[in-house]
Amino acid sequence: MPKEPAYLILFADKRDYENNLKLIQFTQTNLKEEAIKAVVLTGDAQEAASMYGDVGLSELDVLTYAQYSKININQTATTISTFLRGQPHGFALFDNELGTKSIAKRVAAQLNEPIITNIKTITTVDHDYRLEKRVYGGEMLRYVKVPVEGQALVTCDVASVQLSDKDKVASPINMHKITTVAPSDQVTYEVVKQAVDTLTNAKVVVSGGKGMQSPAGFQLLQELANQLHGRLGATRVAVEAGWVDADMMIGQTGKVVKPDVYIAAGISGALQHTVGMDQSKYIIAINTDPDAAIFKLADLGIVGDVEAVVKQLLSVLKEPVSS
Numbered sequence: 001m002p003k004e005p006a007y008l009i010l011f012a013d014k015r016d017y018e019n020n021l022k023l024i025q026f027t028q029t030n031l032k033e034e035a036i037k038a039v040v041l042t043g044d045a046q047e048a049a050s051m052y053g054d055v056g057l058s059e060l061d062v063l064t065y066a067q068y069s070k071i072n073i074n075q076t077a078t079t080i081s082t083f084l085r086g087q088p089h090g091f092a093l094f095d096n097e098l099g100t101k102s103i104a105k106r107v108a109a110q111l112n113e114p115i116i117t118n119i120k121t122i123t124t125v126d127h128d129y130r131l132e133k134r135v136y137g138g139e140m141l142r143y144v145k146v147p148v149e150g151q152a153l154v155t156c157d158v159a160s161v162q163l164s165d166k167d168k169v170a171s172p173i174n175m176h177k178i179t180t181v182a183p184s185d186q187v188t189y190e191v192v193k194q195a196v197d198t199l200t201n202a203k204v205v206v207s208g209g210k211g212m213q214s215p216a217g218f219q220l221l222q223e224l225a226n227q228l229h230g231r232l233g234a235t236r237v238a239v240e241a242g243w244v245d246a247d248m249m250i251g252q253t254g255k256v257v258k259p260d261v262y263i264a265a266g267i268s269g270a271l272q273h274t275v276g277m278d279q280s281k282y283i284i285a286i287n288t289d290p291d292a293a294i295f296k297l298a299d300l301g302i303v304g305d306v307e308a309v310v311k312q313l314l315s316v317l318k319e320p321v322s323s
């Protein structure tokens with residue numbers, strides 16, 4: 001089977017402009033020998049053509065329809081799938097932005113093609129592509145092999161691409177005006193959570209595990225977190241026990257935090273937990289078991305009952321500071 005061209009999927013929204021350029025540069029760097037085509041979805045054909053018509057693509061397709069809006073993700077995905085069905089392609093590449101990824105996943109399902117997300121690099125090894133994927137919040141690498149003649153959707157992590165000045169090279173441009181699109185799927189929603197994830201960005205995280213023994217144990221930790229202007233975290237065991245909300249879970253299947261201070265209270269230090277916190281600057285562990293794995297990571301280890309230690313800490317923190 002001959003190798004088909006790579007297709008980039010671009011969105012004409014102004015806020016996607018830089019990501020689009022990064023995706024183009026990423027693909028030109030990673031798939032050097034390839035024909036690289038792109039399709040841009042837009043409501044304004046001329047604008048899109050002038051933005052991407054001279055960036056060195058093998059060919060540019062401009063897909064225009066009056067109702068275009070990227071946030072109608074089902075409608076946008078169906079438009080892309082319909083287009084790609086008629087275009088021989090090897091990889092179809094998207095950027096890794098959250099909204100784009102939601103679209104890419106739907107396109108993969110509609111085309112029945114595999115999807116590989118969060119890709120940092122693509123190299124060719126023998127007769128395969130080797131895609132480097134960061135997993136566990138960037139803590140580990142996984143390599144995925146795809147035969148050179150294969151088809152797959154790939155979302156690329158282009159955040160670290162440094163845009164460089166390139167000579168302008170004009171591409172052949174095909175204009176497509178779409179008259180019938182899938183019904184809009186725009187929904188209204190209400191924000192029920194804070195927009196900023198305060199746990200992920202916290203400077204101090206006070207985290208509890210099974211050793212906290214109950215929701216009351218976590219109330220004590222919340223008090224400590226408040227005193228330290230920090231946020232509360234937890235292990236999966238504590239979440240599964242129903243002591244805290246799932247969005248507090250730190251680790252492999254939870255959040256990755258990198259605070260200045262991480263207090264691990266009643267936490268054993270299982271790898272699935274520590275991948276989410278081992279880049280904290282200063283780790284304090286409190287555990288009754290002197291052999292607990294968490295002590296190997298800790299800068300300061302306190303062997304003792306967590307309730308007694310936290311109460312003591314709180315009483316010290318609440319003492320008035322003498323001048």
Ligand SMILES: Cc1cc2nc3c(=O)[nH]c(=O)nc-3n(C[C@H](O)[C@H](O)[C@H](O)COP(=O)(O)OP(=O)(O)OC[C@H]3O[C@@H](n4cnc5c(N)ncnc54)[C@H](O)[C@@H]3O)c2cc1C
Pocket residue numbers: 208209210211212234235236237238249250251252253254255265266267268269270271272273276286287288289292304305306307
């Ligand atoms: C696929 C998979 C994904 C997973 N993902 C995650 C994840 O994202 N995050 C996560 O956290 N886990 C995850 N886990 C679970 C993980 O393997 C561990 O089971 C979990 O992290 C252990 O939680 P823990 O430390 O609270 O409990 P335990 O391992 O049971 O440890 C409790 C600790 O508390 C100490 N202790 C008990 N009483 C006291 C006391 N009174 N005072 C002080 N110390 C006390 C004990 O000595 C012990 O060290 C995952 C597991 C799998 C299989």
